[in-house]
Amino acid sequence: MKKRIRFGIPLAVIVGAALVVVGVATATSSRSHSASVLPTSSCAKLQYGGSGSPQYIIPSDLPLQGSSRTQTVEMTKAIAYTFKQAGYKAGKYTVGYQSCDDSTAQAGKWDPAKCAANVGNYVRDKSVIGVIGTFNSGCVELEIPIANRASLGYASPANTYDGLTQVQPGVTSAGEPGKYYPTGKRNYVRVVAADINQGTADAILLKQKKITSVYILNDKEAYGLGVANDMRNGSKANGLKIAGFAAWDPKAASYQDLATKIQSSGAKAVYLGGLECENGGKLIKDLRAGLGASFLMEAPDGFSSFKDTVAHAGDASAGMIISIAGQPFAKLGKSGKAFAAAFGKSIGLKAKDVNPYSNYAATAALTMLKAVANSDGTRASVTANLFKTSFADSPIGAFKLNKNGDTNAAPISFYTIKGGQAVFTTLINPAKK
Amino acid sequence: MTSAASTETIVRARRRVNGIAPIIGLGLVGLLVVWLAVNFEKAPALFVKALLIGITNGSVYALVALGYTLVYGILELINFAHGDVFMLGGMMSATLMLSVFHIGSGESALSLWPALLASLAISMVFCGILNASIEKVAYRPLRRAPRVAPLITAIAMSFILQNVAIAWKGPNYISLPINILPHGVVFSIGRNTYTWDALIVVLLTAPVLVALVWLVQYTKQGKAMRATAQDREAAAMMGIDVNRTISFTFLIAGGLAGAAGLIYSVYFTSIRFDQGFQLGLFAFTAAVLGGIGNLPGAVLGALFIGLTQSFNNTLGWHAPGSDWTQSIVFSILILILVFRPEGILGERTPEGG
16 A cells, blocks of 8 residues: 555656646747737637738737627627738738737626736737727726836727826826836827817817806716816816716716706706716616706717617617717718728628727727738837828728827717617817817 | 723723713714705705605615614624625516516506516515525524624625626616606605605605514514524523524515615616615615614614715705715714714614613
8 A cells, every 4th residue: 555655656746747848848839839829718719810820919908798898899890800801911920819808797897907917918928919909098007007018019999088198287197198108118009089189079069059058977987087077178168167077976876866966056968977887877867857858968988889878778868969089980981981881791780880989999900900010020119110100091081190199180970869879960170179 | 001000091081082972973963954954045945855865765775774784683794795685686676577577668557566566576575585595505504603704704695696696687787767667746845846756665665664663573573583683592492493583584684675676676777786785885884873773773874874865966055076975975884883883773782782
């Protein structure tokens, strides 16, 4: 019995050691030939249609759970479509795409821990050459500083908070945006216009509608508070009275009291600066019940997942105005219309029904692919090339990124909910005002 | 310093605190009364509206708070999972109303009331059995363990129930049509109207409280509950089946959570997996405020919380506003624990008498 044990332990050690050696050897050998795949705990399987394995991986980092899911899943499809159209090639390099999720079911939206874990995975995996994302400004605030130390570049299709790239008095916090770039070199660009444009355009629209005073709400998140502050500044600049500025508690049972306060303030319109997934449906229902069917409700692109907004708020969403950065389908250029038609067909949608953010997702993907194509194959080079991006025509039209990583294209489209559908009503370019 | 001297110092410090506490408490109450009076004088219509909203919301909190206080009274356990049992009751009710009875906006009374009553009964039975099962599986084996063990188990059970809800209904809000309950005007005060849907919520809480007080004070089962709460061993020696009595208490508390879940889902028309936790904390605050273990105290505390939220969110003169609602509610909890731990009406627990 004793002899068997003495023989068994060394044998187990030898077998174990052999397995470790074989495992390490296999991993090393595979890394030398192709990109390693990001963990399936956060990311979907690698999408690659070229021969062999891709040299690099470009993940997207979006919240795929919660009430923005319909919109963000369509965005991942738009990115995958763009990669496929490019033949999974960026210049001389082959690239694969992985869709990563920065949300959790428990949070029902982006989750700080998940964002931090994701960026850790991207930084560690040397085959990740750049990242497309994120959707929520709060999430990217956590990711960019970590990525910055690894020279890993981000191209966002949807972050609009001003403080990520620029200083806006009364909106951005002390130390922004420098605190997101600890190395002193920028590594983040976005193809969507910052909220300063949206806030200003939202105020201009109210002025055009002869609204004299507005009550501004926010959901206390980086994006929501930021766009609400931009709206406040824009309203002041356009001569609108601020009847009130308050937060809504996403976990509140009811907003009847808030509706009462807004009514008593004498406001002629209410602005919902925040995300629909922060109990936006219930907020709209209670405000509509308390303020009446004709009271003007305006919301920024946090409510642009139209299907979800209508599904959660029901008839109460009728007449609501929602703004989105960018052009509507009817005013898109040649590339924009062609993309919406072809991509829409690939997922069974009519071109006009493609969510505007799918065009942004495709453009962010094109931006990243172009930067990789023009690079020397290092992260630092890709990041540097992101800031040189310009398109004469793209799925969102012509634009050029500046040294801060912001776009020069800043038109804001306005949609009104009618009969459960979002109908384009007008376009405002605050830069021209 | 000797041990006797240090004890004397502590006693003196306690006396000083005990002497100052009522003065601070009275000062705070005085400030509150002045603030309310000035707001009433400045905007009486707004004040009345806030009052009505606060009473209605407080009534929903009361149903949840009663369940907390019942369980604490008998087991001295803060059942953190209670809010989540309520949430599952709400989800069950929403499912029944939408998918089984196909209830929409503006239904006729003939189709609405049978569906409501059937949903109420099913939700109460479902939550009652669930709560009693939780007691049997998770709390009973820990009855003789240190008090922190069942407390942690209760928190764990809360998260388990939240995850069950996610697996069942997903992470999004479940929305119900706005006008399920009748919205006709019951009475008007100035420009303010009070509608039937709000009155139904209040009317449901009152008989539940009366029935519970009757059950606890005047029935044999209630006597067994009170005896078990006072001294479990002595109650067992007197022939009371302690396990059965505790299970019965959890069953009743679960039933209350089921009723609250139905009312919440049809009145507030929106429910999600994580809403039970926060509302549970509000209800727990209400139970502590009223005097934990004290049934009328729980209702009083819940109305106080509902009114605090409503006045703070609605009134215009020096109201901190909705940004501060949660901070204010939980500050009240801290103030009560520091200055009057037995609550407004006093505890009814073995320690509280």
